[in-house]
Every structure is written in C-alpha cells, then in structure tokens.
C-alpha cells in the first residue's frame with residue numbers, strides 16, 4: 522500500500538522534496554503511524570511546526586470550536602480570534618503591532634516591504650539595501666529567495682530582486698563594511714540559522730550589529746520563523762540575545778499545524794504600513810488564529826525550562842558518539858555534524874528503526890515536539906545513537 526502512494530506521488534506531484542521513506546497516516550503527540558501501522562517517535566515536528574505534537578487536544582478544541590462559528594471572512598471585517606491573538610503576541614513580546622499572513626516567506630516579504638517603506642518615508646529613494654547573512658534562509662518567494670545567503674539557491678530563477686547584500690555571519694567588520702559601502706535600510710538575520718546548518722549566532726556579534734544599526738537608523742529584522750514560539754527555550758530566540766528588534770517575523774509553530782505567518786512591529790515601525798500598502802486574503806484566518814491562541818497561551822517559562830533541559834540532554838547523549846563531530850543548536854533546535862558517516866544512511870537508519878529525523882545543510886537535524894515525554898525522548902535518542910555508531 523505504501524508503495525502505491527509513493528508511485529502516485531512521483532507521478533502526480535512535482536518532485537521537489539526528495540521525500541523520506543515513510544507514508545504517514547495518523548498519530549498523537551510525538552507518536553506517529555504509517556499506512557502499514559508501523560510506529561514512529563517524531564523528532565521532526567513537521568519541521569518545527571508541531572510544538573505540541575500532532576493532533577494536540579487543546580489545539581483541536583480551539584480549531585473545532587472556531588470551525589463551527591466562523592470559518593473565514595474577509596480582512597475588510599473585524600474578527601475576535603485575530604484581535605485576541607494580536608494582543609497576546611504584543612503583550613508577550615512588547616512589540617506594538619502585528620500583520621497576519623500565511624507562511625514564513627510571506628511574513629518575511631512583509632518585513633522586507635516594511636523595512637523599505639520605513640526608509641523611503643524618511644530618506645526617499647535609494648536607501649533600500651538589506652543585509653542578510655551568508656548561509657541564511659528566509660523563504661522561497663523571489664524576494665525572500667534573494668534574501669537567502671546561499672549561492673546554491675541563486676542558480677535558476679534570475680533576475681533576482683535588487684537590493685540584497687550578504688555578510689559573513691559572526692563577522693561584524695563585514696557587516697560594518699557593507700553598511701558603509703551600500704545605502705542600507707535593514708539587517709535581517711536568524712538568531713539560529715536553521716536550514717543553513719543549525720548555527721546559533723555569536724552573542725557579541727549580534728549585540729555589535731544591534732548597536733551599530735541603532736546608531737545609524739538601520740532596522741534590525743529578526744527572522745523567527747523556525748526559532749520562534751519556544752523552540753530555542755525562549756519565547757523568541759532574540760530574547761535570549763537581549764536585543765530589541767524593530768521587526769520580527771514568525772510562522773511555523775505559531776499556527777499549531779495550520780498555515781499562519783506573523784510579522785511583529787516595534788514602536789519604530791508600527792506606523793510604517795498604512796491603509797492599502799499591504800494585505801492578504803487568508804492572512805489571520807479565524808480558524809488559524811483561534812488555533813494559535815491555544816498555542817501561545819501554553820508557552821510558559823516552565824515549558825521553556827523544560828525545552829532547555831531536553832536540549833541539553835540530547836547534546837550530552839550525542840556528543841560522545843564516535844561518529845559525531847559536534848552538536849550545535851539552542852533549546853530543542855539541534856544539529857548533529859557527523860564524521861566518517863553517510864548522512865542519508867543515518868536518516869534512513871533512524872526511520873527504519875522508527876524515529877523520524879531531518880537534515881539541514883549536511884547535518885542531522887532534530888526538532889522534537891517541545892512536550893515530547895522524557896520516555897519517548899530517551900527511547901528515540903538511544904535509537905539515534907545506535908544508528909550513528911552502528
């Protein structure tokens with residue numbers, strides 16, 4: 522049966538994913554089953570989406586209730602779930618306003634447009650360049666693809682969007698040099714580079730960039746699409762760096778499994794987007810935002826402490842492995858660099874033994890649900906260790 526789905530997939534779905542073997546069917550929390558009834562422990566969480574696992578009860582309750590109340594209505598009208606979620610997000614972050622969209626890429630498009638408009642409003646034409654970091658990932662629309670600091674993504678789709686330059690991560694002099702040689706409106710970065718290889722930025726670097734940017738009225742845009750909503754053991758990773766961004770984008774986990782993007786604005790940028798300068802048909806859909814409220818309410822300091830502990834446990838377990846070169850990351854966003862070991866063999870080995878894992882730029886990547894039970898986590902990590910050192 523699984524083979525039938527794989528055949529149909531290959532025949533009818535554009536082949537951009539290089540999918541891993543399992544044909545998944547149902548599950549609860551961190552436990553998933555494929556169409557043949559085989560059980561898996563999930564260390565992937567739908568790529569940092571399912572922070573409370575799949576089919577989480579509270580989220581189902583919130584979504585189901587909303588489904589029977591109001592499924593969709595245009596953004597020309599007000600709705601309760603949007604406003605409640607917006608207030609909660611602002612109260613929890615100190616940001617002033619939000620814009621809702623449907624994905625990480627869209628949240629970043631909104632951030633990019635806002636950064637450009639902020640500068641255009643104040644300084645006129647020309648000061649529109651955005652600095653991003655090498656190895657960054659910001660999305661797959663043309664502008665966000667251009668923003669990605671990875672040459673391998675810049676091969677096939679030119680001409681790209683003007684106005685992006687790339688600095689070496691953790692190299693403040695490079696950022697400063699690019700600021701001095703371009704008319705820069707913003708610096709955009711992930712606090713922990715995800716797709717680029719689970720690399721947490723250096724704290725001093727981030728602080729230096731912030732100080733320089735503030736002194737030159739250059740906006741700090743933090744892409745928290747993957748790092749956000751508790752993944753790193755902080756509500757948003759920038760909070761662990763002690764900076765105050767002008768714009769923050771997030772998506773993935775905030776929707777609990779439904780599509781939702783959010784761009785948050787500090788007092789510096791809260792008034793930049795004005796009537797008809799941006800919009801979205803589905804953005805902030807009542808069902809997605811109702812579900813998101815049930816997620817954001819549970820991202821408590823106690824959970825954040827738990828995330829740190831579980832992340833530490835994984836690091837301590839995997840670091841001594843013979844074929845592990847090093848373990849990187851923050852909280853439950855973990856990269857494992859292997860040595861003398863084929864990555865795809867390890868991924869296939871884990872899945873064959875019932876543990877779902879991911880990769881990121883040559884690393885094994887682990888993004889378990891934040892509330893995975895200690896028993897499941899220990900069982901899964903024991904299997905990962907065995908597969909790596911087999």
Ligand SMILES: *Cc1c(COP(=O)(O)O)cnc(C)c1O
Pocket residue numbers: 623624625626627629658659660661711715716744745746747748772773
């Ligand atoms: C996943 C991701 C995106 C893109 O999000 P989509 O919802 O796939 O558009 C952007 N930035 C970062 C850091 C991501 O991890």
